[in-house]
Amino acid sequence: MASRLEEILKEREKKIETLKLMGIDLYPARSEKEAENREVVENFGKYEGKEMTLAGRIMAWREHGKLIFGQIQDQSGRIQLFIRADEMGSTDKEKQTIGFKDLELLDIGDFIQATGLVVKTRTGEVSLQVKEIKILTKSRLPLPDKWVGITDPDEAFRKRYLDLDQKISKG
Structure with missing residues (x-):
């Protein structure tokens, strides 16, 4: 019987193969990042309603039907991602972006680049309302x-x- 770690590794390898077959570059040479996460959170008034591109490692991920909440962390801190199915397109090989239906291929520990509007959720949390996600590094091992x-x-x-x-x- 396989250990839990072996199962996780096999599952991640399947996800990697699926993404490769979709034509997604799992380790792109370039990325964009307009500000550090802490800067956006601490200076919400300056960035409110602006479209921003942020990057970081996925540290939390909660799915609620057509709504997903995540957290990405960079060297400065964390910011919440607020992802709605109706605001994201489908996976685009040309733009190298992941669509809502393919977000299940992401794992905690992956590095991503997210583009969207800086907003506050109903609970008052500064968030990035995501329109596009691009994989920067696919994690092979769990944290x-x-x-x-x-x-x-x-x-x-x-x-x-x-x-x-x-x-x-x-x-």
Whole structure:
């Protein structure tokens, strides 16, 4: 019987193959980013209603039918993504964007570029109301457990990028 990690790895490999067959470049040479996430959140008045392109690692993802809430994190902090099915197009090979129906191919840990309007949700959270998503890096491995993190000091030293990422996530 396969372990849970082996199942996750097989599932991610299937997603990678599917995206490749769709003609999506999983590791593009260029990306766009107009501001850091913290800058947009802290200066909402300056960016409210403007179309922005932000980038970061997917740290949270919650699907509610035709509505998805996510969080991306860059070196400065996190911002919420607010994704509605009726505001996103379908996957476009030419533009290298992922459509709403194909968002299931994304995983926590992937780096993405999201373009949309800066808004506040009903709960008052500064968010990016997404119109387009582009994959910047497809993660092959899951992130360490967010509560426990990396427990082996040697592994934390060897994989410093993961250790630091988890420490930033915990706040």
